[in-house]
Amino acid sequence: MSSQLSFIGAGNMARAIIQGLIASGHPPEKITATATREQTLAPLRERFAITTSLDNQAAVLNADVLVLAVKPQKLAELCVGLRDAVQQRRPLVLSVAAGIRCSSIERWLGGNIAVVRSMPNTPSLVGTGACGLYAAPGVSDAQRALVERLMGAVGITEWVEEEELLSVVTAIAGSAPAYFFYMIEALEKAGVAQGLKRDSARRLAIQTALGAAKMAALGEHDPETLKRQVMSPNGTTERAIQRFEAGGLEALVLDACNACRNRANELADQLDQP
Numbered sequence: 001m002s003s004q005l006s007f008i009g010a011g012n013m014a015r016a017i018i019q020g021l022i023a024s025g026h027p028p029e030k031i032t033a034t035a036t037r038e039q040t041l042a043p044l045r046e047r048f049a050i051t052t053s054l055d056n057q058a059a060v061l062n063a064d065v066l067v068l069a070v071k072p073q074k075l076a077e078l079c080v081g082l083r084d085a086v087q088q089r090r091p092l093v094l095s096v097a098a099g100i101r102c103s104s105i106e107r108w109l110g111g112n113i114a115v116v117r118s119m120p121n122t123p124s125l126v127g128t129g130a131c132g133l134y135a136a137p138g139v140s141d142a143q144r145a146l147v148e149r150l151m152g153a154v155g156i157t158e159w160v161e162e163e164e165l166l167s168v169v170t171a172i173a174g175s176a177p178a179y180f181f182y183m184i185e186a187l188e189k190a191g192v193a194q195g196l197k198r199d200s201a202r203r204l205a206i207q208t209a210l211g212a213a214k215m216a217a218l219g220e221h222d223p224e225t226l227k228r229q230v231m232s233p234n235g236t237t238e239r240a241i242q243r244f245e246a247g248g249l250e251a252l253v254l255d256a257c258n259a260c261r262n263r264a265n266e267l268a269d270q271l272d273q274p
Ligand SMILES: NC(=O)C1=CN([C@@H]2O[C@H](COP(=O)(O)OP(=O)(O)OC[C@H]3O[C@@H](n4cnc5c(N)ncnc54)[C@H](O)[C@@H]3O)[C@@H](O)[C@H]2O)C=CC1
Pocket: 008, 009, 010, 011, 012, 013, 014, 034, 035, 036, 037, 040, 056, 069, 070, 071, 072, 074, 078, 096, 097, 098, 119, 120, 121, 122, 174, 175
């Protein structure tokens, strides 16, 4: 039987997971989402027939799994306000918030609560999410399996055994859809600059990203080999790759991922208030 899920916060990430879960067959009557404004909730209710509410306490009291999906900066206040309801119902808590440690969440919720921390990404919306998971001490094997089943319904999951590594998952998966959208945007602009119609350039760039990702996902060849297969010696691709190398693309990607990971760690340090 499906678990009763309550999402506290119904923004971009919650919506992506909810849509992916419903598409994978999770019954809508087993999903509740809350927000601070009815305008946020109405479209979700109308589209997915889930239960929506402005009452976080009621949502907690009905939850087997409580998904915390508000901005990291709002999490402490939210959790402290939910403490009594959480201690009464004792759901499994699943946080999607960037940076915030399980120990902070557990403390804000009054202690002795099972907390799993995740770092999902928005392609969960189309069942192609990539999600890092970390289970705090005290989370049972059955609870781990439950989270894996839920997040596995909207994409792939990878457990990390050290919590700090979720910041790395943020850098290469949680935030990374934006990097690929950025690349599509840049290819589209390059196509337009060189004379293609915008729609045409966009379609070509998107389809190429999709095709490349599908080939890489097949796993028949590693990405380096696939890249080489496109690069004829002294051909066109080689010229482009040479320019990327000369511009230091790999070092730039590493630098961007470091900045992303450091920001996740910074959030944890800044927001880890008693
Ligand atoms: N957007 C993304 O790609 C990803 C986001 N995350 C994490 O997901 C969390 C949510 O991010 P987004 O969905 O992007 O933010 P968002 O701003 O789109 O959504 C936040 C939601 O929380 C609601 N909210 C705020 N205070 C509330 C309260 N007291 N009670 C109930 N609802 C409340 C807001 O109404 C809003 O619906 C963040 O912690 C972020 O770090 C994690 C991975 C990827």
